[in-house]
Amino acid sequence: MSMFDLTGKVALLTGASKGMGFEMAKGLAENGATVIISSRTQEDLDVAAKAINDAVGAQRAHGVAANIVHEDSLQALVDKTHEIAGPIDIVVGNAGVNPYYGPIAEITNKAYERTMNANVQSNLWLARMVAPDMAAKGGGSMMFTSSIGAFKPSDTLGTYGVSKLALIGLVRNLAMELGPQGIRFNAICPGLIKTDFARELWDKPGIEEKYSKSIPLRRLGNPDDFAGLAVFLASDASKYMTGQALTVCGGSSMWS
Ligand SMILES: NC(=O)c1ccc[n+]([C@@H]2O[C@H](COP(=O)([O-])OP(=O)(O)OC[C@H]3O[C@@H](n4cnc5c(N)ncnc54)[C@H](OP(=O)(O)O)[C@@H]3O)[C@@H](O)[C@H]2O)c1
Numbered sequence: 001m002s003m004f005d006l007t008g009k010v011a012l013l014t015g016a017s018k019g020m021g022f023e024m025a026k027g028l029a030e031n032g033a034t035v036i037i038s039s040r041t042q043e044d045l046d047v048a049a050k051a052i053n054d055a056v057g058a059q060r061a062h063g064v065a066a067n068i069v070h071e072d073s074l075q076a077l078v079d080k081t082h083e084i085a086g087p088i089d090i091v092v093g094n095a096g097v098n099p100y101y102g103p104i105a106e107i108t109n110k111a112y113e114r115t116m117n118a119n120v121q122s123n124l125w126l127a128r129m130v131a132p133d134m135a136a137k138g139g140g141s142m143m144f145t146s147s148i149g150a151f152k153p154s155d156t157l158g159t160y161g162v163s164k165l166a167l168i169g170l171v172r173n174l175a176m177e178l179g180p181q182g183i184r185f186n187a188i189c190p191g192l193i194k195t196d197f198a199r200e201l202w203d204k205p206g207i208e209e210k211y212s213k214s215i216p217l218r219r220l221g222n223p224d225d226f227a228g229l230a231v232f233l234a235s236d237a238s239k240y241m242t243g244q245a246l247t248v249c250g251g252s253s254m255w256s
Pocket of ligand 1: 014015016017040066095097147148189191195197
């Protein structure tokens with residue numbers, strides 16, 4: 001049996017109708033997990049679930065709409081996951097927002113609260129809702145999508161970076177608090193990835209070529225660059241790893 005095998009495991013993913021979340025869900029399903037994929041748009045989820053099921057040749061993906069910014073919506077998602085697939089073994093808290101581009105000193109209270117609520121608080125809600133499932137089974141793995149934006153200040157994406165650094169702090173603390181129950185928490189920190197979320201940053205004439213020259217692996221990231229990491233973090237292959245922030249950026253942001 002492969003140490004990456006996820007047969008019989010139940011995974012719940014937010015932000016998984018497209019982009020990195022979709023590719024992570026597909027990777028988990030390809031390795032045997034049942035995946036409940038979530039986003040706000042049921043029609044997109046139905047298309048995404050069918051694509052995963054067609055790829056793996058089995059009914060392993062189910063789409064359940066939920067908005068991460070509302071606690072009751074997340075609770076309904078967890079309840080529906082239980083109904084469809086049973087107790088949850090793997091969480092991928094991937095949905096995030098960036099409603100504001102500009103200096104942190106000028107952000108409105110509303111935009112600040114929206115960013116922190118979606119990128120930090122919602123993941124705490126999700127972790128709290130699912131932890132009892134994992135504790136009852138003696139373990140589980142949760143991973144949350146942060147960003148390399150957490151590692152340095154920015155005059156345009158500062159609040160987003162603050163929220164993603166707070167998310168790493170949340171992951172670290174939950175790893176300490178719930179480690180004794182066998183529940184692992186890790187953060188994933190992508191560099192610039194070619195998704196709709198970051199389209200403003202890369203989809204302009206000449207930008208991709210220019211930015212790629214500064215990246216050791218000489219390209220921007222693609223959503224499917226995250227499938228392997230999700231499988232690794234979800235599986236026994238990473239069974240002694242918790243409380244970490246793992247950077248996936250082609251080398252654009254190296255440890256120093
Ligand atoms: N792309 C990058 O360069 C980059 C870099 C660093 C970190 N990240 C992080 O990566 C994560 C995923 O982004 P991505 O680039 O893969 O984006 P994406 O391809 O645009 O996908 C975003 C997903 O999140 C869902 N979503 C958005 N708001 C939501 C909400 N309030 N509730 C539930 N679902 C919601 C979207 O579907 P609906 O709109 O239908 O809800 C979609 O499924 C985010 O946390 C982002 O901060 C991205």
